[in-house]
Amino acid sequence: MNKVFLWGGLRPAAGGAEFVEIEALTIRELLRKLAERHPKLETLIDSEIAVSINGTIYQDDWSKKIPKDAEIYLLPRIEGG
Amino acid sequence: MSVLVSSIINGDNIEFACEPDETLLDALRDRVGMTGVKEGCGTGDCGACSITLDGALVCSCLVLGAEAEGRSIETVEGMSDGNVLHPLQQKFLEHAALQCGICTPGFLIAAKSLLEKNNDPTEEEVRYALAGNLCRCTGYDKIVRAVLDAAKQMRKA
Amino acid sequence: MGKDTQLTDRVFKSVGTRPMRPDGIDKVTGRARYGADHNMSGQLHGSILRSPHAHASIKSIDTSKAEKLKGVKAIVTAKDFKTKGITDPDLLDIIDNCMASKKAFYDGHAVAAVAAVDAKTAKAALKLIKVEYKILKHVTDVDEAVQPKAPLLNNKCFTKGVDPTPDKASNIAKRSEFGHGDVAEGFEAADVVIERTFKTGQSHQGYIEPHACVASVGPDGTGELWVCTQGHFVFRQQCAKILGLDEAKLKVTSSEIGGGFGGKTHLWVEPVALALSRKANRPVKLVMSREEVFRASGPTSATSIDIKMGVTKDGVITAAEAELRYTSGPYAGSWATLGAMTSFACYDLKNVKTVGLEVLVNRPKTTAYRAPSAPMAAFAVESMIDELADRIGMKAIDMRIQNAAKEGTRSSYGPVYGPIGIGPTLDAAKKHPHMSAPLGPNQGRGMACGFWFNFGGQSCTDLNIGSDGTATITVGTIDVGGARASLALVVAEELGIPYDQVKAVIADTTALGYNEMTDGSRGTFASSMSAIQSCRMAIADMRQRAATLWEIDVDEVVWENGHAYAGESGLNDSNSNHPPLSIADLAKSADKTGGPIAGHAQIVADGAGVSFATHICDIEVDPETGQTRVVRYTVIQDAGKAVHPTYVEGQFQGGAAQGIGWALNEEYIYGEDGRLQNAGFLDYRIPVCSDLPMIDTQILEIPNPNHPYGIRGVGETSIVPPLAAIGNAVSNATQVRMTHVPMSPPRILAAIHAEAASDD
Ligand code: FES
Ligand code: FES
Numbered sequence: 002m003n004k005v006f007l008w009g010g011l012r013p014a015a016g017g018a019e020f021v022e023i024e025a026l027t028i029r030e031l032l033r034k035l036a037e038r039h040p041k042l043e044t045l046i047d048s049e050i051a052v053s054i055n056g057t058i059y060q061d062d063w064s065k066k067i068p069k070d071a072e073i074y075l076l077p078r079i080e081g082g
Numbered sequence: 083m084s085v086l087v088s089s090i091i092n093g094d095n096i097e098f099a100c101e102p103d104e105t106l107l108d109a110l111r112d113r114v115g116m117t118g119v120k121e122g123c124g125t126g127d128c129g130a131c132s133i134t135l136d137g138a139l140v141c142s143c144l145v146l147g148a149e150a151e152g153r154s155i156e157t158v159e160g161m162s163d164g165n166v167l168h169p170l171q172q173k174f175l176e177h178a179a180l181q182c183g184i185c186t187p188g189f190l191i192a193a194k195s196l197l198e199k200n201n202d203p204t205e206e207e208v209r210y211a212l213a214g215n216l217c218r219c220t221g222y223d224k225i226v227r228a229v230l231d232a233a234k235q236m237r238k239a
Numbered sequence: 240m241g242k243d244t245q246l247t248d249r250v251f252k253s254v255g256t257r258p259m260r261p262d263g264i265d266k267v268t269g270r271a272r273y274g275a276d277h278n279m280s281g282q283l284h285g286s287i288l289r290s291p292h293a294h295a296s297i298k299s300i301d302t303s304k305a306e307k308l309k310g311v312k313a314i315v316t317a318k319d320f321k322t323k324g325i326t327d328p329d330l331l332d333i334i335d336n337c338m339a340s341k342k343a344f345y346d347g348h349a350v351a352a353v354a355a356v357d358a359k360t361a362k363a364a365l366k367l368i369k370v371e372y373k374i375l376k377h378v379t380d381v382d383e384a385v386q387p388k389a390p391l392l393n394n395k396c397f398t399k400g401v402d403p404t405p406d407k408a409s410n411i412a413k414r415s416e417f418g419h420g421d422v423a424e425g426f427e428a429a430d431v432v433i434e435r436t437f438k439t440g441q442s443h444q445g446y447i448e449p450h451a452c453v454a455s456v457g458p459d460g461t462g463e464l465w466v467c468t469q470g471h472f473v474f475r476q477q478c479a480k481i482l483g484l485d486e487a488k489l490k491v492t493s494s495e496i497g498g499g500f501g502g503k504t505h506l507w508v509e510p511v512a513l514a515l516s517r518k519a520n521r522p523v524k525l526v527m528s529r530e531e532v533f534r535a536s537g538p539t540s541a542t543s544i545d546i547k548m549g550v551t552k553d554g555v556i557t558a559a560e561a562e563l564r565y566t567s568g569p570y571a572g573s574w575a576t577l578g579a580m581t582s583f584a585c586y587d588l589k590n591v592k593t594v595g596l597e598v599l600v601n602r603p604k605t606t607a608y609r610a611p612s613a614p615m616a617a618f619a620v621e622s623m624i625d626e627l628a629d630r631i632g633m634k635a636i637d638m639r640i641q642n643a644a645k646e647g648t649r650s651s652y653g654p655v656y657g658p659i660g661i662g663p664t665l666d667a668a669k670k671h672p673h674m675s676a677p678l679g680p681n682q683g684r685g686m687a688c689g690f691w692f693n694f695g696g697q698s699c700t701d702l703n704i705g706s707d708g709t710a711t712i713t714v715g716t717i718d719v720g721g722a723r724a725s726l727a728l729v730v731a732e733e734l735g736i737p738y739d740q741v742k743a744v745i746a747d748t749t750a751l752g753y754n755e756m757t758d759g760s761r762g763t764f765a766s767s768m769s770a771i772q773s774c775r776m777a778i779a780d781m782r783q784r785a786a787t788l789w790e791i792d793v794d795e796v797v798w799e800n801g802h803a804y805a806g807e808s809g810l811n812d813s814n815s816n817h818p819p820l821s822i823a824d825l826a827k828s829a830d831k832t833g834g835p836i837a838g839h840a841q842i843v844a845d846g847a848g849v850s851f852a853t854h855i856c857d858i859e860v861d862p863e864t865g866q867t868r869v870v871r872y873t874v875i876q877d878a879g880k881a882v883h884p885t886y887v888e889g890q891f892q893g894g895a896a897q898g899i900g901w902a903l904n905e906e907y908i909y910g911e912d913g914r915l916q917n918a919g920f921l922d923y924r925i926p927v928c929s930d931l932p933m934i935d936t937q938i939l940e941i942p943n944p945n946h947p948y949g950i951r952g953v954g955e956t957s958i959v960p961p962l963a964a965i966g967n968a969v970s971n972a973t974q975v976r977m978t979h980v981p982m983s984p985p986r987i988l989a990a991i992h993a994e995a996a997s998d999d
Contacts, residue, residue, distance in 0.1 A: 006653060008415070009415060009416030010414075010416065010576075013400070013401075017402075053653065053654035055655065056650075056654045057845075058654070058692060058694065059845040059846070060695075060696060061696055061697060062843040062845040076580070076653060076654070077415065077580070079577065079692050080504075080573065080607050081501070081607060081611065081694060081955060111276075117269070117273075117276040119269070120273070120447075120448070120497070121275065121449070122448065125529065125919055127529075127921045128447055161267075161268070167264075167267065174263075175259050175260070175263040177885075178721065178886060178888075180263070180267070181498075181886070181893060182446070182447075182496060182499075183262075183495065184273060184498060187269050209929040210928075210929045212928040212929075213928050217447070218445050218446055218893070219889070219893045220889055220896075221892035221893050221896030221897075221926075222896065223933050224885075225928070226933070227933075
């Protein structure tokens, strides 16, 4: 089971929860399950999410495997200059 | 009505036609095809368009094409001697004095003009001589070093 | 020879050396072709009519007179941009910003455009276009814009990120929040609590090359775009959508780029040039003037930040809290979000809370500028650290070291850090001779830390081996300042051939798969990762070919130093009766072993490492005039692995210089009428050569575990600390806390006088 932390902006769409517990092997699976559980999150997930796994941020590589008990943090997508 | 202008550009006799109110910068770029002369502002503030006109360093965006009649122009395209780079060009490469390179032609011309007057400038003299040229990429550190190094090499030669 | 990284124990041969760049000769001889240096046969001159008003609804636009002018070939207005079917709100904003539809939102907002046979005719035509405006009340100041009575830019703007969504429209487009712990509790535990408000002016990226493009679209929807951009694949995708073209039929070629720093990640005039070209059925060249660049291409945010921090007398920061208000221009952005995320990222904090508010104002659309949003937040945070340290009688550097984030720290934006470089940069700063050098009269010393995320994203590269064994690496991320040299080094390293046998080229959009922009410091990180994979694919292929030639099993072929060796022990196997084969040998026989030798990779290069820097500077302040002089400046930053150290230094120096300009001089100045008053390099003054000292650099190499060579991005972090480092130095010199950037002479003088008055 992975603890998935939500940044402040996502919490309202997840009923105010700071984190949710989800079992998932890849980022894709994680996001799918998250959207199933909290449908309001779906559009946010589609457009503006980055995923941090143990501190490393992934913006696109949804096939990335999630290690067991990894800390997952959902963040806004980051833009650069 | 266009005016016909004959001048010596990088040692060659060149004739071009331009509008009476056209800048020398535009004439060089659009009529003569010397796109090594860059436009960063068009108002004399960035030095990207630097050339020498009868040996004097000028912003070509502040000069009319028609004013070049009978005069001698030097641009970055005329800096190297055949396939031998000018020491300044060489040192700019060695010191990585350019990142994007848009300011480089202007800096090279301005630095050449400085070294012709003063072959042993101090860092401060280099900084003031180049203060009319803007570079947004390098923070000037490597440009100043390249100019000082080129001056040293040219003194030896 | 480069040194080992702890990560790989690998001794590098090419990576870490400092050869000359491959595109250098063209750039010192004037041959390199930038945005405005390209022409197409029969091209027209494009020109844009811009709103003189800060905020106005557009009642009507009459182009009939202009159309009749001889030599005018096409005119476009918002009517020519079909938004039906486009749902992406960001793209809709881009379109509205390229050509105002209902309202002109800022001084300089495009309202119509002309393509004509020459510049003169185009200019005359613009004068003949009649736009009827209804002038509206405007607001340009961030703090005024959040007031309940402020003029509204968009009456459908209901703040996102608050629950429930407000039913009253405001200029606050979005609220975002980060943090953990309980700040109220943290402040209770503090011995000293300080609260302040900091403001920063709006700065511009200030690239020396104005935006320029040449567009050509035929009646069959096939088009070409030559453009100076940080990302031609992104431009293709967006332009194709905006114009309703097929991506495959739009070829976008990136010119050499004369600086971007984020400003060339965004479309400003390109869709307009394409639309004009399609209408006229002729190529159109469109080059922005410097004035247009300032008035209508994206600057950074102006900000106002309320911040509160508490510390124990032993120097432990117990709580930190900030509300960050960032302007985003007329359209929603994520700038305050980034400010809120990065602000406290350098520190290990138990209790922290940041709130970001995106504020709409009548200024040009905010765009990324090098580590976007981080410098302003760092200005507030790092100034506070200095002041707190001062109040408890501790050295600011020691307080930073004591509270610095480390591996395992929960970052203020959420995730827990892996191995990071803030501690080492601080230790290096403490040991640096600059820290203990004596100061002259009226001089002050300041330091500050900075953080940036870095990122990777989609990349696609091709490697092709010539019949002589030389290699071409083709990439789709553009080179803003030496990336081709770095990539050639990486390929030389991986293949085991000399640097000068590798040529790195930037392909146009027809030659490779999609590549992200060169932004977020991703250029070298992501392209090199993809290049390495391309090389490894080619090496695998070459090993197979050697095996075929030798009639042995591929497992018996070892690849080392650019050669295939028969036998497991490779290099040292002198018994082998097969002399080693070089890449050139294998290339020579390629026709008999399966055709051309090539490698290819398409990847998502995620896992860019976060980056930290510490800067130290000395500033001299003339107490009579408020005039400042930068006396000494030092940059210390983690590069992961410096591929070409000279260009890494160049990035450090360039970012520092931009930050110095922002700290001391650069600022958009708006008049009462909402018009920009300093749209030129004379009045928007960026640092010149005589304003700066040499900028010392120290590169640290803490390898990024997610990259085969340990590379992190290096491009952006260097602009983060300067605002605060200079603020701290000026405060140290004047003994007055500086809270407003830029610290121009009048502002410094006013602060000195205000302090003197309050002391009386
Ligand atoms: S273009 Fe002439 S000085 Fe800038
Ligand atoms: S190298 Fe880019 S402006 Fe000087």
